Amino acid sequence: MSEIQLEIDGRAVRVEEGTTILAAARKLGIAIPTLCDHDGLEPYGACRLCIVEVDSGGPASRRSRVAASCVAPAEAGAVVRTRTEKLDRFRRTLLELELARAPDSPRLQELAREHGARRDHFDGDASFCIHCGLCVRYCAEVKQLHAVGFIDRGIRKEISFLPEIAGRECEACKECFPLCPTSYLQAAYVLMRSFVVPSRMK
Amino acid sequence: MTRIASPTELERIRAEVLAGRDPERPHVAVCVGTGCLATGARAVLAAFEAAIAEQGIDATVGVRGTGCHGFCERGPIVVIEPAEICYLQVKPEDVPELVRETLVEKRVVERLLYLDPRSGERVVRESDIPFYKHQKRLIFGPNRTIDPTSLEDYLAIGGFRALARALFKRTPEQVIEEVKAAGLRGRGGAGFPTGVKWGLAREAECEPGGRSSGASGASGKVVVVNCDEGDPGAYMDRSLMEGNPFCVLEGLTIGAYAIGASEGYIYVRQEYGLAVENVGRALRRLEEVGLLGDDVLGSGLSFRVKVHRGAGAFVCGEETALLLSLEGKPGEPRTRPPYPAVRGLFGRPTNINNVETWAAVPRIVSEGAAAFAAIGTAGSKGTKIFSLVGKITNTGLVEVPMGIPLREIVFEIGGGIPGGMRFKAVQTGGPSGGCIPESQLDLRVDFDELTRAGSMMGSGGLIVMDEETCMVDVARYFIEFLTDESCGKCAPCREGLRQMHRILTRITRGEGREGDLERLLELSALAKEVSLCALGGTAPNPFLSTYRYFREEYEAHVKEKRCPALACKALVRYVIDPARCTACLICMRKCPEGAIDGGKHRIHVIVQEKCTSCGTCLEVCPARFGAVRKISGVPVPPPPSEEERVIVRKKKAAAP
Numbered sequence: 001m002s003e004i005q006l007e008i009d010g011r012a013v014r015v016e017e018g019t020t021i022l023a024a025a026r027k028l029g030i031a032i033p034t035l036c037d038h039d040g041l042e043p044y045g046a047c048r049l050c051i052v053e054v055d056s057g058g059p060a061s062r063r064s065r066v067a068a069s070c071v072a073p074a075e076a077g078a079v080v081r082t083r084t085e086k087l088d089r090f091r092r093t094l095l096e097l098e099l100a101r102a103p104d105s106p107r108l109q110e111l112a113r114e115h116g117a118r119r120d121h122f123d124g125d126a127s128f129c130i131h132c133g134l135c136v137r138y139c140a141e142v143k144q145l146h147a148v149g150f151i152d153r154g155i156r157k158e159i160s161f162l163p164e165i166a167g168r169e170c171e172a173c174k175e176c177f178p179l180c181p182t183s184y185l186q187a188a189y190v191l192m193r194s195f196v197v198p199s200r201m202k
Numbered sequence: 203m204t205r206i207a208s209p210t211e212l213e214r215i216r217a218e219v220l221a222g223r224d225p226e227r228p229h230v231a232v233c234v235g236t237g238c239l240a241t242g243a244r245a246v247l248a249a250f251e252a253a254i255a256e257q258g259i260d261a262t263v264g265v266r267g268t269g270c271h272g273f274c275e276r277g278p279i280v281v282i283e284p285a286e287i288c289y290l291q292v293k294p295e296d297v298p299e300l301v302r303e304t305l306v307e308k309r310v311v312e313r314l315l316y317l318d319p320r321s322g323e324r325v326v327r328e329s330d331i332p333f334y335k336h337q338k339r340l341i342f343g344p345n346r347t348i349d350p351t352s353l354e355d356y357l358a359i360g361g362f363r364a365l366a367r368a369l370f371k372r373t374p375e376q377v378i379e380e381v382k383a384a385g386l387r388g389r390g391g392a393g394f395p396t397g398v399k400w401g402l403a404r405e406a407e408c409e410p411g412g413r414s415s416g417a418s419g420a421s422g423k424v425v426v427v428n429c430d431e432g433d434p435g436a437y438m439d440r441s442l443m444e445g446n447p448f449c450v451l452e453g454l455t456i457g458a459y460a461i462g463a464s465e466g467y468i469y470v471r472q473e474y475g476l477a478v479e480n481v482g483r484a485l486r487r488l489e490e491v492g493l494l495g496d497d498v499l500g501s502g503l504s505f506r507v508k509v510h511r512g513a514g515a516f517v518c519g520e521e522t523a524l525l526l527s528l529e530g531k532p533g534e535p536r537t538r539p540p541y542p543a544v545r546g547l548f549g550r551p552t553n554i555n556n557v558e559t560w561a562a563v564p565r566i567v568s569e570g571a572a573a574f575a576a577i578g579t580a581g582s583k584g585t586k587i588f589s590l591v592g593k594i595t596n597t598g599l600v601e602v603p604m605g606i607p608l609r610e611i612v613f614e615i616g617g618g619i620p621g622g623m624r625f626k627a628v629q630t631g632g633p634s635g636g637c638i639p640e641s642q643l644d645l646r647v648d649f650d651e652l653t654r655a656g657s658m659m660g661s662g663g664l665i666v667m668d669e670e671t672c673m674v675d676v677a678r679y680f681i682e683f684l685t686d687e688s689c690g691k692c693a694p695c696r697e698g699l700r701q702m703h704r705i706l707t708r709i710t711r712g713e714g715r716e717g718d719l720e721r722l723l724e725l726s727a728l729a730k731e732v733s734l735c736a737l738g739g740t741a742p743n744p745f746l747s748t749y750r751y752f753r754e755e756y757e758a759h760v761k762e763k764r765c766p767a768l769a770c771k772a773l774v775r776y777v778i779d780p781a782r783c784t785a786c787l788i789c790m791r792k793c794p795e796g797a798i799d800g801g802k803h804r805i806h807v808i809v810q811e812k813c814t815s816c817g818t819c820l821e822v823c824p825a826r827f828g829a830v831r832k833i834s835g836v837p838v839p840p841p842p843s844e845e846e847r848v849i850v851r852k853k854k855a856a857a858p
């Protein structure tokens with residue numbers, strides 16, 4: 001694999017082809033906020049907090065777009081901006097949307113402070129899960145157990161433990177709990193156990 | 203039919219088929235597409251077979267069941283050739299008469315012909331019916347003349363000539379150049395130039411040894427037909443798959459040759475049973491005769507096709523979601539790049555096109571790029587099939603040249619708005635398309651013009667709306683659909699649509715707040731630019747386009763709590779005009795809430811506190827009185843006093 005060069009926030013950086021923009025920025029010590037990204041897991045690209053503006057393409061086909069840096073590959077000759085007025089506005093709105101779902105999440109509150117996101121900008125509709133998929137992906141990719149997964153789609157999508165697997169495996173593991181940016185995962189787990197365990201364990 | 207091992211044999215067999223057919227021989231085409239089947243076409247077809255046998259003319263008259271003719275609303279449709287006599291809404295009991303009169307006595311049965319409401323005259327030939335007259339049915343037209351289960355029928359109209367030409371007279375690169383020169387753009391929505399896409403897939407390298415090549419164990423490039431068609435109300439892809447599967451497969455095989463693919467998949471939505479059946483039968487037939495499989499037509503091309511039934515989610519039509527779904531994974535879009543052309547099904551370079559795109563290919567190869575490019579506008583070539591529905595006189599599938607004025611589709615082909623109503627808007631492009639107002643009716647329909655007008659070509663849905671449609675409610679309706687159909691993975695789409703839906707619902711209930719419109723604009727910008735896939739990227743269109751053209755309706759809802767179209771239930775009140783009420787008691791008796799106060803000779807009054815705005819009174823009030831009205835945004839007038847409410851009947855003949 002060959003090395004490519006690009007520019008992030010005015011600074012040049014060389015990375016292996018196939019590196020994400022997020023990783024390239026980190027190499028320069030530039031911090032990009034993330035929620036669904038995790039070192040040990042495949043990039044997911046769901047929270048979109050890590051958005052950047054990218055100018056790429058040859059002279060004839062040069063175009064500018066907003067991309068999620070955790071999944072967007074660094075391109076040779078690209079010019080990337082990680083902080084612009086537009087990106088700040090989008091990040092703020094994203095955080096405001098998630099705050100409507102998980103108002104008590106310390107991680108969200110911290111990010112909200114940094115980005116000036118208002119807690120009540122949108123109607124509250126607390127469900128506590130923000131669909132970062134960390135638990136689901138950790139269980140699938142690292143533990144290869146698939147004890148927790150997403151069910152349904154659209155606005156009804158939520159995580160759910162699969163009682164047959166979770167009842168057997170989770171008590172001894174619980175490694176996903178600290179990954180959850182809200183308290184929802186543990187709540188869902190406790191709820192699942194309350195249905196499953198009485199009949200199983202006694 | 204034995205194996206067709208060369209182009210010469212193909213032509214020999216075609217000549218044999220044609221020699222056995224007399225174009226002057228009368229024959230009956232009964233549409234057995236999904237629409238006509240639903241209205242009883244199967245029984246009509248059987249009745250023709252029986253009646254023709256009974257008359258003893260089965261040796262001289264042919265009968266065939268064909269694919270969809272497009273005018274489904276008037277089905278079952280029967281066309282009798284060679285005179286092209288078109289009978290609509292035919293019932294089995296009409297059939298003996300049609301056989302006796304038209305086939306034996308050579309007379310037309312007037313009562314089953316199309317009646318032109320404008321001229322008041324009957325129309326004999328199908329192509330003279332205004333619905334058809336303004337169309338250009340290049341892709342869809344053959345549906346009418348062939349039995350989709352008969353390879354012979356397809357050969358008789360020149361089938362597989364294009365494939366033979368591509369395989370033996372053109373290099374793969376030349377085929378790609380031809381498709382590029384034709385200016386064909388993808389019919390699945392985004393309008394990406396098809397030839398360019400094929401070129402990318404052709405250039406892509408298969409990773410040696412491949413990433414996991416998955417269950418199939420195969421490697422090499424893949425071509426895919428996207429027949430997911432998740433847009434409710436659209437059914438052109440279905441009708442092509444059902445009515446002319448050989449054409450789609452011929453296009454696909456040409457594509458496989460051009461790209462260098464060894465395997466093809468047809469992704470059909472679960473509900474499309476007849477499409478699956480017909481395309482499956484066509485596949486087996488082509489394998490039997492050597493038009494698919496190893497050494498196609500003796501060219502050395504090896505190409506196999508499988509049919510896959512999709513789960514039926516709207517988002518599974520998105521190409522990356524579709525490919526994951528083909529791999530047996532959840533149908534969630536993934537980030538592009540890498541594009542499917544580089545890394546598609548099981549990591550193999552994959553070219554995916556819409557059904558209609560594939561169906562256009564044989565024609566381009568057989569007639570040449572120039573003939574195709576001669577139709578249409580500078581940026582959009584050829585024809586496009588639309589599904590015309592809503593508040594319009596003629597509904598159905600229509601195929602028109604790119605660049606046709608929208609007005610012509612609505613008023614000439616569609617026959618205008620029924621019930622004396624005014625046209626208000628036409629929603630194009632499926633759930634995440636936009637609404638185009640009357641002021642834009644002269645727009646020339648093509649990819650770029652629709653986008654410029656804030657809508658899109660999308661799958662080709664055209665929903666006509668009349669003056670009684672509230673545009674805020676329309677936006678709410680489509681956004682609601684999308685909140686259900688979003689895959690729910692990325693935040694701008696899932697959470698953004700959730701909030702947009704809440705706000706729009708609030709506005710239609712008269713609970714709109716200051717700042718709501720700004721919030722909607724902000725969420726639209728976010729979803730458009732930041733979403734992972736094009737579902738989220740286009741989802742704000744229903745709001746943005748209605749806001750662009752009908753902003754005053756939004757403002758009326760939010761600021762005055764008024765619905766100008768008098769459609770939002772929470773914002774309208776029903777009132778009885780005392781000057782017109784004759785105290786006929788009808789509404790009083792019909793009101794399910796008992797909310798109407800009145801009596802004999804006593805003018806009726808709606809008790810607003812009890813009224814649920816169900817609209818029954820308005821429906822039942824006799825038109826000659828027309829005493830019930832809807833109002834919005836204005837106070838309910840005070841009821842007349844008790845004295846004023848008494849109606850004194852003038853019993854004696856009133857002298858003027």
Ligand SMILES: Cc1cc2nc3c(=O)[nH]c(=O)nc-3n(C[C@H](O)[C@H](O)[C@H](O)COP(=O)(O)O)c2cc1C
Binds near residue numbers: 387428522556557
């Ligand atoms: C939400 C969504 C749904 C889609 N549904 C379909 C569909 O039902 N049929 C289709 O052909 N393309 C659909 N597409 C477009 C495909 O992603 C893809 O662009 C298309 O199949 C490419 O074929 P074409 O180049 O021939 O248009 C959809 C796209 C999105 C974003």
Ligand code: SF4
Binds near residue numbers: 688696735738
């Ligand atoms: S935009 Fe919508 S449909 Fe597309 S990936 Fe995001 S949530 Fe899924």
Ligand code: FES
Binds near residue numbers: 035069
């Ligand atoms: S960190 Fe990139 S989308 Fe979440």
